[in-house]
Amino acid sequence: xxxxxxxxxxxxxxxxxxxxxxxxxxxxxxxxxxxxxxxxxxxxxxxxxxxxxxxxxxxxxxxxxxxxxxxxxxxxxxxxxxxxxxxxxxxxxxxxxxxxxxxxxxxxxxxxxxxxxxxxxxxxxxxxxxxxxxxxxxxxxxxxxxxxxxxxxxxxxxxxxxxxxxxxxxxxxxxxxxxxxxxxxxxxxxxxxxxxxxxxxxxxxxxxxxxxxxxxxxxxxxxxxxxxxxxxxxxxxxxxxxxxxxxxxxxxxxxxxxxxxxxxxxxxxxxxxxxxxxxxxxxxxxxxxxxxxxxxxxxxxxxxxxxxxxxxxxxxxxxxxxxxxxxxxxxxxxxxxxxxxxxxxxxxxxxxxxxxxxxxxxxxxxxxxxxxxxxxxxxxxxxxxxxxxxxxxxxxxxxxxxxxxxxxxxxxxxxxxxxxxxxxxxxxxxxxxxxxxxxxxxxxxxxxxxxxxxxxxxxxxxxxxxxxxxxxxxxxxxxxxxxxxxxxxxxxxxxxxxxxxxxxxxxxxxxxxxxxxxxxxxxxxxxxxxxxxxxxxxxxxxxxxxxxxxxxxxxxxxxxxxxxxxxxxxxxxxxxxxxxxxxxxxxxxxxxxxxxxxxxxxxxxxxxxxxxxxxxxxxxxxxxxxxxxxxxxxxxxxxxxxxxxxxxxxxxxxxxxxxxxxxxxxxxxxxxxxxxxxxxxxxxxxxxxxx
Ligand SMILES: O=C(O)CCC(=O)C(=O)O
Ligand SMILES: [Fe+2]
Numbered sequence: 001x002x003x004x005x006x007x008x009x010x011x012x013x014x015x016x017x018x019x020x021x022x023x024x025x026x027x028x029x030x031x032x033x034x035x036x037x038x039x040x041x042x043x044x045x046x047x048x049x050x051x052x053x054x055x056x057x058x059x060x061x062x063x064x065x066x067x068x069x070x071x072x073x074x075x076x077x078x079x080x081x082x083x084x085x086x087x088x089x090x091x092x093x094x095x096x097x098x099x100x101x102x103x104x105x106x107x108x109x110x111x112x113x114x115x116x117x118x119x120x121x122x123x124x125x126x127x128x129x130x131x132x133x134x135x136x137x138x139x140x141x142x143x144x145x146x147x148x149x150x151x152x153x154x155x156x157x158x159x160x161x162x163x164x165x166x167x168x169x170x171x172x173x174x175x176x177x178x179x180x181x182x183x184x185x186x187x188x189x190x191x192x193x194x195x196x197x198x199x200x201x202x203x204x205x206x207x208x209x210x211x212x213x214x215x216x217x218x219x220x221x222x223x224x225x226x227x228x229x230x231x232x233x234x235x236x237x238x239x240x241x242x243x244x245x246x247x248x249x250x251x252x253x254x255x256x257x258x259x260x261x262x263x264x265x266x267x268x269x270x271x272x273x274x275x276x277x278x279x280x281x282x283x284x285x286x287x288x289x290x291x292x293x294x295x296x297x298x299x300x301x302x303x304x305x306x307x308x309x310x311x312x313x314x315x316x317x318x319x320x321x322x323x324x325x326x327x328x329x330x331x332x333x334x335x336x337x338x339x340x341x342x343x344x345x346x347x348x349x350x351x352x353x354x355x356x357x358x359x360x361x362x363x364x365x366x367x368x369x370x371x372x373x374x375x376x377x378x379x380x381x382x383x384x385x386x387x388x389x390x391x392x393x394x395x396x397x398x399x400x401x402x403x404x405x406x407x408x409x410x411x412x413x414x415x416x417x418x419x420x421x422x423x424x425x426x427x428x429x430x431x432x433x434x435x436x437x438x439x440x441x442x443x444x445x446x447x448x449x450x451x452x453x454x455x456x457x458x459x460x461x462x463x464x465x466x467x468x469x470x471x472x473x474x475x476x477x478x479x480x481x482x483x484x485x486x487x488x489x490x491x492x493x494x495x496x497x498x499x500x501x502x503x504x505x506x507x508x509x510x511x512x513x514x515x516x517x518x519x520x521x522x523x524x525x526x527x528x529x530x531x532x533x534x535x536x537x538x539x540x541x542x543x544x545x546x547x548x549x550x551x552x553x554x555x556x557x558x559x560x561x562x563x564x565x566x567x568x569x570x571x572x573x574x575x576x577x578x579x580x581x582x583x584x585x586x587x588x589x590x591x592x593x594x595x596x597x598x599x600x601x602x603x604x605x606x607x608x609x610x611x612x613x614x615x616x617x618x619x620x621x622x623x624x625x626x627x628x629x630x631x632x633x634x635x636x637x638x639x640x641x642x643x644x645x646x647x648x649x650x651x652x653x654x655x656x657x658x659x660x661x662x663x664x665x666x667x668x669x670x671x672x673x674x675x676x677x678x679x680x681x682x683x684x685x686x687x688x689x690x691x
Pocket of ligand 2: 567568569638
């Protein structure tokens with residue numbers, strides 16, 4: 001690929017039959033290329049896929065050569081008119097113009113660093129004289145544009161038209177634009193008009209076809225929307241397949257339908273302040289989420305494809321969806337899962353009409369299966385599949401890869417194994433109930449926990465004595481929970497992991513979050529106070545009253561298959577600890593508020609302590625992150641399981657050392673548990689009688 005120094009992918013149409021890209025092989029005769037580029041590329045068949053600033057990388061060694069008669073014919077100024085105005089209106093710099101001109105006509109370009117200054121001394125490697133010409137043309141165009149119908153042309157025709165103008169103006173630059181000096185030139189120009197009009201006709205046909213497709217996409221979507229009850233949208237979007245499909249629709253279906261006009265359409269939608277933001281990263285994230293659900297909950301690909309997740313039903317997946325799941329599973333070295341998805345794809349393809357799956361053939365799928373087998377060490381199966389597809393799909397990407405890999409014999413991939421994973425998956429897969437390690441133990445009780453204020457009585461269930469963890473029901477009201485959610489709904493950002501200074505976005509944590517300080521919301525302040533009464537720990541955030549004892553509420557909303565892998569809450573890296581210790585210390589305790597119920601999945605599990613807590617709206621999960629002897633308690637390793645069905649919202653409240661040194665007292669003996677401390681410390685507890 002010549003590269004052309006442009007991001008746009010210049011794709012030639014019918015006139016360059018088999019060749020779809022301007023490649024080196026086409027450049028035997030530069031003049032011929034220029035002419036073809038001018039006539040064919042510019043007027044009809046150019047597709048500009050992305051339209052960003054040129055990133056120059058090439059340097060085909062051609063110098064401009066004199067033009068053929070066809071080239072001359074294109075100098076007809078009248079044909080410039082409809083397109084000229086755009087360069088005046090578009091935000092394109094002179095430099096970009098010239099480099100684009102160069103690119104279209106394959107003039108020599110050098111690196112980006114050599115882009116010209118305004119003096120025109122070095123225009124992408126052009127001679128000064130040529131550069132000056134370029135300036136003249138662009139200047140002319142801009143002046144001209146001011147006087148013409150800049151607004152008459154629709155945004156969506158811009159890319160093609162840009163190329164037209166660029167090509168034409170290049171020709172002007174190169175020949176000096178002086179056709180009036182020769183009757184022969186004018187005659188040739190007029191004689192070639194038919195060719196130009198033929199090209200224009202092709203261009204118009206292409207636009208018609210494109211709009212026809214776009215319009216049928218529109219009608220189909222409207223029909224589908226009309227069949228749906230919008231009040232049920234949140235309910236529908238509880239199911240992973242429905243979410244997956246919605247994400248795909250916004251990140252790829254619209255993109256495919258709009259083609260090169262996607263960006264300008266996005267801008268139009270943005271002015272109406274309507275969200276329309278999904279992109280390719282979202283598809284990858286969504287696909288990974290389905291794979292995560294599959295592995296954590298040990299789901300079968302065939303069930304998921306039918307929309308069956310642990311008995312909860314939703315829309316089915318298409319063969320393209322299942323194929324993409326197989327592809328991603330392969331790239332994640334999950335070979336068995338990949339084969340499952342590809343087998344499902346083959347079986348779906350045999351049921352779908354050829355039209356519905358026109359982009360995907362069984363041979364295509366089998367070639368990838370061959371590669372998966374090869375990486376799994378099963379050369380025999382791989383060879384067999386290759387023999388099957390080498391005639392039916394010889395040029396398919398995976399067929400070519402497979403044929404290479406059969407010779408190279410890649411080393412077999414071993415499945416990735418994380419040791420904590422088994423326990424994590426087991427605990428997440430329990431039915432959505434409380435699961436405690438030792439329910440028969442006498443201290444595992446329900447109790448009314450009295451607070452500092454006598455009229456507060458919290459319903460508490462102790463889950464574990466070491467580490468101390470309990471749940472408290474109805475710590476908030478529905479109104480309070482919804483107020484916290486509403487407070488953040490326009491300010492959610494992707495959650496990060498790691499210590500403050502070095503935090504990063506990762507697949508370890510797939511959720512959005514925001515913070516609510518007590519000073520911003522009376523609801524937050526009230527709940528903080530309640531937590532103070534409940535735990536007996538200071539929750540002050542007012543700086544005038546000393547170092548803060550808590551962070552703001554961290555309100556978190558999980559997305560498709562949203563999860564948080566196993567971690568502990570306190571800061572662990574020395575630098576961060578040193579920094580926070582100076583002020584507020586570390587996170588000695590966590591209060592995790594559930595702001596929603598979750599139909600299936602989404603439990604908080606303690607992988608070492610063997611506990612699982614299923615979300616219940618308004619319930620709080622409370623635990624100490626440090627043992628009574630003040631060592632970080634690694635039994636508090638915990639995780640948020642992937643959400644299967646429903647929407648999960650939580651709010652974290654982390655309580656710090658500051659202000660709590662004497663509230664969370666040391667134990668009287670090294671073996672003492674938190675309950676022992678509490679017994680000693682707060683006589684207000686009801687005695688814990690053995691059952
Ligand atoms: O979502 C959950 O259940 C756990 C969240 C968590 O551990 C955290 O945000 O630190
Ligand atoms: Fe956590």
